[in-house]
Amino acid sequence: MFELVLKNSKGESLTFSPMGDFTLIDTQGLNPPNATINTNETALGDGVTFNSAKVNPRTINLAFTINRNSEANRLQVYKVLKSKQGVDVFYTSQYRDIYIHGIVESIEVAYWENPQTITLSIFCPAPFFKEAQELVNRLENTIGMFKFPFSISTSKPIPFSRFDQFKDVTIINKGDIACGMKIEMYAYTRVINPKIFNYIKGEFIGIHYTMEPADAVVISTSHGEKAITLIRNGKETNLFNSLMRGSTWLQLETGENTFVAEADDDTQVNLGVDFYHSQLFEGV
DSSP states (O other), X not given: OOEEEEEOTTSOEEEEOTTSSEEEEEEESOSOOOEEEEEEEOSSSSSEEEXXXXXXXXXXXXXXXXXXXXXXXXXXXXXXXXXXXXXXXXXXXXXXXXXXXXEEEEEEEETTSSSOEEEEEEEESXXXXXXXXXXXXXXXXXXEOOOSSOOOXXXXXXXXXXXXXXXXXXXXXXXXXXXXXXXXXXXXXXXXXXXXXXXXXXXXXXXXOEXXXXXXXXXXXXXXXXXXXXXXXXXXXXXXXXXXXXXXXXXXXXXXXXXXXXXXXXXGGGEEEEEEEOOEESOO
């Protein structure tokens, strides 16, 4: 069993279930999306040469019945779903808790059927479903050493924490494809030219900038959302032009990804890093 919910930008929603006001009778477009394959003809040989490929946008078509109070519930559909307006499609089952953002393309009503049937078309520019819950992993060079139960049986000082200069973090992407992420770096004291290094692939992203205590730098690496922003005393400043030469907009590949933080003059020990991501799925 699964549950499908449509939610607009105001939080208003429609829920489909066999015993509710609306029941799905047909769905299309929930499967993995199609791809466009670009090729070049060969002059004398057979076949073609592969050039590139990309995944196309998807269109989700939903057909559903109005089980009771036809006019009132039809008008409720119009209230929640409006042509050319955005809508999120949430799909929940035993194995998936995901959503995808789309734009209402058309709403067709079979007024004279009993029960009335509505056919809805939703265009999704970004073709992949996102996990509903955003995941976060933390990379900190400070290692806590204070534990309960607690007792002091020595006159020597007891450490509450210690710095580990070479600590790393491993993030496991259980989605179907690689995904971007939001990297939030925050400085405990001054940090010079911080960068995040992908230990497995040998790639990095960094900025030529000196972070002052309490500064935060947010890097977004998702397709169509690339940005670098400094947050200082509540004010946001664009740092895109501070991007280090040779940087890569790091992606979380499927499986294990290991990251370490680096900075000039060993100031990475003063840096904390949070990695936020939503796993991507091709279909339900």
